[in-house]
Amino acid sequence: MSPRRSVAEALGTRSAILERGVAIASCEGLEGLTIGRLAADLGMSKSGVLGHFGSKEALQLAVLDRAGDVFRAEVWERARPAAPGLARLRAICAAWISYLERGVFPGGCFFVAAAHEFDGRPGAVRDSVExxxxxxxxxxxxxxxxxxxxxxxxxxxxxxxxxxxxLGAAMALNHALQLHRDPLAVTRARQAMESRLGGVA
Known part of the structure; x- marks a missing residue:
């Protein structure tokens, strides 16, 4: 096996671990993300998973980074082409609502869930979420x-x-969708954001 292929395979394995890690943590929290669970789900050994990260905390931080990449692609990158200022704020809000409505993460907004899980727990994971x-x-x-x-x-x-x-409107939308399955939640969130971004008449 060539060194180039070995590196590519290692990167592919790491990416697969992170993708599965994001899916698990989205529904079960970052604390529910264990080396053993990932190894079982991916058909790998625990040492094989651990070798890519070194510790559970390092795995959690890497999963947070991957989730951040997804959020930026789904919200910021969709809104970035809009003109700076009010047009971009409106585009951000539209993309943000769409991201929550479509359930990009199976457990709702990854970062709202992580904030609730770690806001009172000092450490590197909390610092990363903040x-x-x-x-x-x-x-x-x-x-x-x-x-x-x-x-x-x-x-x-x-x-x-x-x-x-x-931020409050987005968090309320996430809560209404995830906990209540409220069919009016998206409409209410749009109205709340647009009323605040009404601009100058």
């Missing part, structure tokens, strides 16, 4: 400030408050 939310919040605030500077939102708009409310 950093992801902070990055997303900062990106939304940047677009909100652009919209204000361009006169698309009222000059008195508090970007931080606006983003707080958009």
């Amino acid at each position: 950093a992801g939310f902070e990055t997303w919040r900062a990106r939304l605030e940047k677009e909100a400030r652009r919209a204000v500077d361009a006169g698309e939102l009222p000059a008195a708009t508090d970007a931080g408050q606006l983003v707080f409310e958009l």
